[in-house]
Amino acid sequence: MNLENTKAQMRKGILEFCILALLSQKEAYASELIQTLKDARLLVVEGTIYPLLTRLKNDGLLSYRWEESTSGPPRKYYLITQLGKDFLSELTTTWEQLTDSVNKVTKG
Amino acid sequence: MKKTMTVNISGIVFHIDEDAYDKLSAYLEKIRRHFANDQGCEEIISGIESRISEVFQEKTQNQRQVVTIEDVEEAIAQLGEPSQISGEDDAAQDSGSTQRPEPEYAPKRLFRDPDNKYIGGVCGGLGAYFQIDATLIRIIFLLTLFLGGGGLILYLVLWIVVPKARTMSDRLSMRGEKINLSNIEKSIKEDLNDIKQNLENLSKKKA
Numbered sequence: 406m407n408l409e410n411t412k413a414q415m416r417k418g419i420l421e422f423c424i425l426a427l428l429s430q431k432e433a434y435a436s437e438l439i440q441t442l443k444d445a446r447l448l449v450v451e452g453t454i455y456p457l458l459t460r461l462k463n464d465g466l467l468s469y470r471w472e473e474s475t476s477g478p479p480r481k482y483y484l485i486t487q488l489g490k491d492f493l494s495e496l497t498t499t500w501e502q503l504t505d506s507v508n509k510v511t512k513g
Numbered sequence: 514m515k516k517t518m519t520v521n522i523s524g525i526v527f528h529i530d531e532d533a534y535d536k537l538s539a540y541l542e543k544i545r546r547h548f549a550n551d552q553g554c555e556e557i558i559s560g561i562e563s564r565i566s567e568v569f570q571e572k573t574q575n576q577r578q579v580v581t582i583e584d585v586e587e588a589i590a591q592l593g594e595p596s597q598i599s600g601e602d603d604a605a606q607d608s609g610s611t612q613r614p615e616p617e618y619a620p621k622r623l624f625r626d627p628d629n630k631y632i633g634g635v636c637g638g639l640g641a642y643f644q645i646d647a648t649l650i651r652i653i654f655l656l657t658l659f660l661g662g663g664g665l666i667l668y669l670v671l672w673i674v675v676p677k678a679r680t681m682s683d684r685l686s687m688r689g690e691k692i693n694l695s696n697i698e699k700s701i702k703e704d705l706n707d708i709k710q711n712l713e714n715l716s717k718k719k720a
Contacts, residue, residue, distance in 0.1 A: 450593025459553030
C-alpha cells in the first residue's frame with residue numbers, strides 16, 4: 406500500500422469534482438482554474454489540469470468557446486453542460502455522504 | 514553571446530535562446546509521447562503550450578526580451594513532467610525516494626520474430642532471446658554454410674519447430690517483457706510512433 410499513490414488518486418478524483426463545481430459557478434479558462442486550485446492547494450503541477458479538462462470535455466460534461474485576449478494567447482473558456490450539472494449534483498451527493506461516513510468512522 | 518531564435522507559441526512571438534529552445538521542444542516531445550494514446554492528445558498539448566506562452570509573457574514583460582533556459586526550466590517545473598501530470602507517481606517525485614518498482618521480467622520464450630527477419634525470422638528471434646544483435650547470429654549461420662552446412666539443417670529445424678510471434682503478448686514474452694497493460698501500451702506506442710515517423714518521412718520526401 407503506497408500512501409502517496411493513494412493520495413494522488415484521491416486528489417485526481419477530487420480535482421475533477423472541484424473543476425465541475427468551479428465551472429458551475431462561472432465559466433473560466435484554464436489559467437483561472439489553475440490559480441484557484443493552486444491557492445486551495447489541490448494542484449501539485451499545473452499540467453495536470455489539461456488532460457482532466459480534455460477528458461471532461463470529451464465526456465460531454467464541459468463545452469468551451471474561444472475568446473481573444475488583449476494580453477496574451479487566445480483563451481479557451483470552459484462552460485459546464487447540462488450533463489455536467491447533472492453529474493456534479495450526483496457527485497455532490499456522493500461527496501456529502503462520503504465525508505459524513507468517513508467522519509463517523511475515523512472519529513468514532 | 515548566444516544565438517537566439519524566434520518561435521511562435523500559441524500565436525505569440527518570442528525570442529528564445531537556442532539551448533532554451535532545445536530544452537522546450539524536448540519537453541513538449543516528451544509530453545506528446547506520453548499522451549500519444551490519449552484521445553485529446555493535441556488538445557492537451559495546445560493547452561500546455563498556451564500556458565507556457567502566458568508564463569513566458571510574464572517573464573519577458575520588463576526590459577528582458579529573450580526567453581532563457583532558466584525560464585524554460587521554471588516553466589517546466591511549474592507545469593510538471595509528464596509522469597507528474599498524469600499523477601502516476603508524484604509520490605516518488607515528492608519524497609525523492611525510489612519507490613518505483615523494479616521492472617519484472619517474465620520467463621522468456623523463443624519465437625521467430627516477424628519484424629526482424631530475412632528468411633524465417635529465426636535469427637531475429639534468437640537475437641531477442643539471447644539479447645544479442647541478430648546480425649551476429651546471421652553471420653554465424655552463414656559461416657556454418659562454408660563449414661559443412663550443419664547450420665542450414667539447424668536453421669530449417671528451428672524454422673519448423675519454433676512458432677512465429679503472432680500476437681502482442683508473443684512479442685513481449687519473446688523479449689522477456691512482462692505482459693501487462695503498460696508494456697502492451699508501450700509496445701503499441703512504439704509501433705504508432707514508427708508509423709508516424711514513416712509517414713512524416715514520406716511527406717517530407719514528397720515536399
